[in-house]
Each structure stands twice: as C-alpha cells, then as structure tokens.
Amino acid sequence: MSDAEADAAGAAALERVRAGGKRALAQALARCEARPDDPAQAAMLDAAWRAAKGHAIGLTGPPGVGKSTLTDALIRQFRAKGARVAVIAVDPSSRRTGGALLGDRTRLTTDPADAGVFVRSMAARAALGGLATTAWPALVLMRALFDIVIVETVGVGQSETEIADVADTVVFCAQPGAGDALQYMKAGIIEIPHLAVVTKADMGAPAQRAAADLRGALSLAAGDGGAGEGGAAIPVLTCSAGTGEGIEALAEALLERMAKLGDLNDSRARQATIWLRRALIEGFGSEGFARLSDCLDPVESRHSPFLLAQRVWRRGVVALSVGFTPQ
Ligand SMILES: Nc1nc2c(ncn2[C@@H]2O[C@H](COP(=O)(O)OP(=O)(O)OP(=O)(O)O)[C@@H](O)[C@H]2O)c(=O)[nH]1
Ligand SMILES: [Mg+2]
Structure with missing residues (x-):
C-alpha cells in the first residue's frame, strides 16, 4: 500500500469510528490496544492525529484527593457549555485487585445515553513504560472526536511527570492537610503544573490553609516567585465537588487557558x-x-x-x- 493509500484508508476508518459513536470508539480503542502492530490501526491513528481538535487536560494528584469526583463535576460543567468530553481514567495496576474492573472507582455518574461523554479506564502498566505509551494513542483518537479529553492519573511518581508529556494542561490536585504533596512539590519531585487545585473545600479552614501552602510550595519549586508560563503566577484554586463551590470557576479557568493556548x-x-x-x-x-x-x-x-x-x-x-x- 502506498503512503497515499494508507492515508485514505486511515481517514475512512476514522470516519467509520466517528459515525459509529461510542460503541465504535470503544471497539477501535480495544483493537489499537490488542493489535499495536496492525498497519490498519496505525493508519487510523495517524488520521486521528492529523484531525486533532480536542484539548487534553491532565488531572493528577495523590490517591484519594478527589480527582474522579472532580472529573465528574467538570464533565457536567463542560457538557453544560456544549463541549463534548472524553475521559481516560488511568488505574495504576498495583492497586487493581484481582483484575477487578474500575467500575465504581471512576465515580462517574454521567448518562450512558449521552453521546457527548465517553469514558475509558486503562491500567497504567507502569512496568511497560507507563502512561505515555499506553494512553497516548487512545488520547490521540479521542481528541479527534471530542473537544476535551480529561486524563485522570494517580500519582506521585512517574505518571506524575509523564502526564506533562501527553496533556496540554496539567492540573495538580491536593486536598486539605496534604503535607506530603507539598513536600514533593518543594523537592521538585512533582512537575510544575499549569494550575493547582485544593479539593474538598467544604472542609473549610484547612482547605484555605492548604491553598496558601500550595502557593508557597509552588513559588519555592519554581524558584522564581511561583512563575509559570510567561512569568505569571500559577493559579491555585479551591473547589468542592461535594457542594459544587468553585467548580464553575475551575472550568472557566480551564476554558480560558484553552482559548489562550491557540495552535x-x-x-x-x-x-x-x-x-x-x-x-x-x-x-x-x-x-x-x-x-x-x-x-x-x-x-x-x-x-x-x-x-x-x-x-x-x-x-x-x-x-x-x-x-x-x-x-
Ligand atoms: N468532603 C469532600 N469529600 C470529597 C470531595 N470530593 C471527593 N471526596 C471524597 O474523597 C474520596 C476520594 O474521592 P475520589 O474522587 O475517588 O478520589 P481520587 O483522587 O479519584 O482517588 P484515586 O483515583 O483512588 O486516587 C471519596 O470518599 C470522595 O467521596 C469533596 O469535594 N468534599
Ligand atoms: Mg480516581
């Protein structure tokens, strides 16, 4: 097959996935995972690569900080604004018990009939190269079909830095009383995010303290006054997926960044x-x-x-x- 023929076949395959909805997308992702050496899958992924339209948001932070609950809340916000949203929930294999499905751990309450939301869980398989090699092809396919792709990944460790290699915007989540995360950030173990969020703001004063600590840790880690891109301070927001406070502001901040990033x-x-x-x-x-x-x-x-x-x-x-x- 010539390169031009491969391109045309890939584009046609991508169109079939697009037309086939969530079921077709799930099947296509399964095929890509099962047959990474199949040229037909590669041509389809290349067509998706060239058709990139969506923005990838990486949500990361230590276990249990509320990433999945926050993802659920963000999906609602983005859907309400008319954006189509896909999610990759990366489940560290070490925390899987007997091959149990992620199921309730995703904490997503989205309507299965909504064609504008798609969720895929994935084992991190850290030993095989981790997040980047397993999740990136899936992300490429999803961002050709959705406006926003949220990648939820647990971790302080390798997936933490790898998320920066696959996402356009990295959001670091910490919870009230999260001393460890702050220490990691000060020590430079955690990559500097584009945005930081203190979850569970319904816990009150400890959440505000955590936000202040986070601002401090970010400025120490950045070494130049907390400067992120363009010298601006990295925004630290607080929110509660429980009460809904701060969720819209977070969604707005993310949309604003997407608009600003451009090409x-x-x-x-x-x-x-x-x-x-x-x-x-x-x-x-x-x-x-x-x-x-x-x-x-x-x-x-x-x-x-x-x-x-x-x-x-x-x-x-x-x-x-x-x-x-x-x-
Ligand atoms: N008080 C309060 N609890 C919350 C909030 N969001 C999540 N939680 C609770 O925090 C716990 C962990 O939430 P998850 O959303 O599963 O956290 P996660 O970061 O996705 O966890 P892992 O994927 O296991 O790392 C659950 O018991 C939630 O009910 C919140 O806004 N306020
Ligand atoms: Mg989770």
Whole structure:
C-alpha cells in the first residue's frame, strides 16, 4: 500500500469510528490496544492525529484527593457549555485487585445515553513504560472526536511527570492537610503544573490553609516567585465537588487557558516525539533506540507518527534477528 493509500484508508476508518459513536470508539480503542502492530490501526491513528481538535487536560494528584469526583463535576460543567468530553481514567495496576474492573472507582455518574461523554479506564502498566505509551494513542483518537479529553492519573511518581508529556494542561490536585504533596512539590519531585487545585473545600479552614501552602510550595519549586508560563503566577484554586463551590470557576479557568493556548501543533509534535522515543526504548533499550533513531524522519513523524513507529519497530526486530544487540 502506498503512503497515499494508507492515508485514505486511515481517514475512512476514522470516519467509520466517528459515525459509529461510542460503541465504535470503544471497539477501535480495544483493537489499537490488542493489535499495536496492525498497519490498519496505525493508519487510523495517524488520521486521528492529523484531525486533532480536542484539548487534553491532565488531572493528577495523590490517591484519594478527589480527582474522579472532580472529573465528574467538570464533565457536567463542560457538557453544560456544549463541549463534548472524553475521559481516560488511568488505574495504576498495583492497586487493581484481582483484575477487578474500575467500575465504581471512576465515580462517574454521567448518562450512558449521552453521546457527548465517553469514558475509558486503562491500567497504567507502569512496568511497560507507563502512561505515555499506553494512553497516548487512545488520547490521540479521542481528541479527534471530542473537544476535551480529561486524563485522570494517580500519582506521585512517574505518571506524575509523564502526564506533562501527553496533556496540554496539567492540573495538580491536593486536598486539605496534604503535607506530603507539598513536600514533593518543594523537592521538585512533582512537575510544575499549569494550575493547582485544593479539593474538598467544604472542609473549610484547612482547605484555605492548604491553598496558601500550595502557593508557597509552588513559588519555592519554581524558584522564581511561583512563575509559570510567561512569568505569571500559577493559579491555585479551591473547589468542592461535594457542594459544587468553585467548580464553575475551575472550568472557566480551564476554558480560558484553552482559548489562550491557540495552535497546539508544536506541542503535539513534541508529544509524538516523546511517545515514539518511549515506545522504542521500551522495546529495544536506550542503546537500541540510539541505533534506530536515525530512522526517525521528522517530516514523517509529524505526518504519520504511528506508521513511522511501526516501520522503525520492524527494523529493530529485524536487526535483533540478525544479531544486532540493542541491549
Ligand atoms: N468532603 C469532600 N469529600 C470529597 C470531595 N470530593 C471527593 N471526596 C471524597 O474523597 C474520596 C476520594 O474521592 P475520589 O474522587 O475517588 O478520589 P481520587 O483522587 O479519584 O482517588 P484515586 O483515583 O483512588 O486516587 C471519596 O470518599 C470522595 O467521596 C469533596 O469535594 N468534599
Ligand atoms: Mg480516581
């Protein structure tokens, strides 16, 4: 198949997913996970990659801070404003019990009949490269079909920094009395978010204290007065998904940022490069990646990162079979 034929087949496959609604999307995601080496899936993902329209919001923070409850509340806000919303709930495999489904842990109360909301749970499989390699292809497909994709990920640790590699906006959630999170932030373990939120504001004074601590920690971590992008202080909001207070303001702040960010082509290209690199290192080690990296044509990586990944992957496998030792 020529490149042009692959592009056309990919675009047609994407249109079928679009027309088929949530059921078709769930099936397409399952196929991509099951057959990462299938060129037809890669062509479809490349078409989705080129059709990117949605904004990806990463919601991160320690276990139990209220990320899922907040996601549920945000979905309502965004839906009320007419945006179509998809969610990737990343469930750390270590916390899965006997393969139990995420089910009630997602805490999402959305109407299953609403075609404008789609939720996908995913195991992080940290040992296999973590969030970026597993969630990014799904995110690429979802953002071609939805206006907003929320990625909920637990963690202080690897997924914490990886979220910055897949999301356009990173929101760090902390709860009242969350001393640990603040310590991590001061120590620079937590990546500087674009926005920080203290959840469970219905707890009153402790929430306000946590917000003040968070402002302090962010300014220490940033080392230059809490400066985020463009030198502005990183906003710290408080909200309660329980009472609804502050949720609309958070949604507004996020929408405002999306409007301001404008063209995301460069940061998306960066996401693709990082994903390719991670996937290849996962398969062939860093030595192997170094040997394969000259196959990573930047033009192709901007046009069809998924087909390129398969091509380079096959070269790595062939090299392995003839005695090339990537590590
Ligand atoms: N008081 C209060 N409790 C809340 C609020 N939001 C969530 N909770 C509670 O906090 C607990 C954890 O909420 P989740 O939304 O599951 O938190 P999470 O961060 O998604 O948790 P993990 O995904 O397990 O890391 C639950 O018992 C919620 O009922 C809130 O606004 N106020
Ligand atoms: Mg959760």
